[in-house]
Amino acid sequence: MIAFIDEHRDQFGVEAICRTLGATECGFITSRAYRAAKRRPASARALRDVLLLEELKRIHAENYSVYGVRKMHHAMARAGWQVGRDQIARLMKAAGLQGESPRVC
Structure with a gap:
């Protein structure tokens, strides 16, 4: 999910992508959760x-x-x-x- 947003964010913007995707298999993703995931260190x-x-x-x-x-x-x-x-x-x-x-x- 994060890789998909990274790939298309310049074209559509993070908020628009997250709004369009809505519910996914792994739950909802918001622009706030996307940015938190990007800052999180590797496990x-x-x-x-x-x-x-x-x-x-x-x-x-x-x-x-x-x-x-x-x-x-x-x-x-x-x-x-x-x-x-x-x-x-x-x-x-x-x-x-x-x-x-x-x-x-």
């Missing part, structure tokens, strides 16, 4: 995700980009990271990383 989860994402990309590339979520979870554990399998799945999906299916002869 601990977001900061850790940035670190983990770089490590995921590195390990995935080192293993010829064939590891899926299960093997990436094991590889991250071997590298000393304590990360849940669901978190790895979420980050891999966000980064567009996926494993290769085994080839059948």
